[in-house]
Amino acid sequence: MGSEASTPRNRPVVAGVDGSRSTPGTVDLAAAEAARCGAPLLIVHVWPGRYRGVFRSRDSVPSKADGVRLLEVTRRRAALAGPGVPIATELLEGGAAATLTDCSAEAQLLVVGHRDDPYARPSWGSTAAYLAHHSECPLLVNRGAGHDGPVVVASSARPSGAATLGYAFAEAAQRGARLVAVHMWVRPSAADGRAPVVVRGGYAEERRAADARLTDALTEWSQRYPEVTVDRLVVSDLDLACTIDRASHRGRLLVAGIGRHGRFAELLYGAGPVGLRGSTCPVVLVPAGWPVPETVVVGRNRAVPMPRPCL
Numbered sequence: 436m437g438s439e440a441s442t443p444r445n446r447p448v449v450a451g452v453d454g455s456r457s458t459p460g461t462v463d464l465a466a467a468e469a470a471r472c473g474a475p476l477l478i479v480h481v482w483p484g485r486y487r488g489v490f491r492s493r494d495s496v497p498s499k500a501d502g503v504r505l506l507e508v509t510r511r512r513a514a515l516a517g518p519g520v521p522i523a524t525e526l527l528e529g530g531a532a533a534t535l536t537d538c539s540a541e542a543q544l545l546v547v548g549h550r551d552d553p554y555a556r557p558s559w560g561s562t563a564a565y566l567a568h569h570s571e572c573p574l575l576v577n578r579g580a581g582h583d584g585p586v587v588v589a590s591s592a593r594p595s596g597a598a599t600l601g602y603a604f605a606e607a608a609q610r611g612a613r614l615v616a617v618h619m620w621v622r623p624s625a626a627d628g629r630a631p632v633v634v635r636g637g638y639a640e641e642r643r644a645a646d647a648r649l650t651d652a653l654t655e656w657s658q659r660y661p662e663v664t665v666d667r668l669v670v671s672d673l674d675l676a677c678t679i680d681r682a683s684h685r686g687r688l689l690v691a692g693i694g695r696h697g698r699f700a701e702l703l704y705g706a707g708p709v710g711l712r713g714s715t716c717p718v719v720l721v722p723a724g725w726p727v728p729e730t731v732v733v734g735r736n737r738a739v740p741m742p743r744p745c746l
Contacts, residue, residue: 466517
């Protein structure tokens with residue numbers, strides 16, 4: 436990929452393909468996003484070649500010619516899924532996780548598939564899980580076609596999570612969907628691994644404090660996006676996994692933040708005992724400080740001005 440300076444708006448949408456069963460859906464999703472953003476689409480395949488690093492697959496390595504054929508097939512599919520979208524392909528060599536992270540530095544969106552094992556617990560696979568903590572642009576993971584429900588955002592209610600909220604509001608505005616903001620509060624002593632003491636009132640004070648934090652975090656974005664209907668949902672650390680799993684089966688898009696350590700991201704890609712099961716909606720993870728677009732197309736002939744994120 437080129438090295439000249441660029442802004443997120445004129446960068447390509449990058450789709451990473453590996454020939455797995457999720458590849459066709461990933462290409463379709465990437466082409467649709469490129470058409471929606473008015474951006475070119477770059478399809479990349481990382482061929483392991485002579486790579487001998489720790490992330491090398493134990494499976495048999497396809498030939499370089501196989502990689503070229505995969506890119507040609509996916510390019511043709513993308514042309515059908517996104518008519519008029521400029522499409523390019525690139526065969527790269529190395530470890531998939533590190534190479535796609537490098538690609539993310541020059542993309543406005545990185546789209547990858549998931550590698551769930553139908554005979555074991557759900558997991559995105561090592562590459563997508565690595566990108567969930569290291570991608571430099573928003574990471575969109577193909578998890579299914581989505582539904583007609585709301586956009587769901589997992590909010591930390593901290594200033595560092597403003598970009599995630601801004602991205603979710605912009606997506607809800609463009610899709611004409613309502614937004615459900617989920618915020619987790621931690622029971623006293625639970626963070627230390629001790630059994631929390633149940634107090635009279637059922638942690639009512641902690642719930643009120645968490646709801647106040649979420650309300651404060653949403654206020655400015657709600658003022659800037661008055662057309663977006665927002666529902667607040669405050670849950671305890673015990674209820675978070677179930678809540679996110681149910682939201683992923685009812686929503687059209689699930690939004691969370693990228694970070695070196697992220698409880699939401701780990702739940703999403705299956706690092707813990709509970710992961711997203713079955714065909715769920717697409718998931719997008721947003722890096723801290725990512726700028727929200729100045730404008731977003733709501734209809735064929737109308738562009739609504741969008742604010743810069745409050746960072």
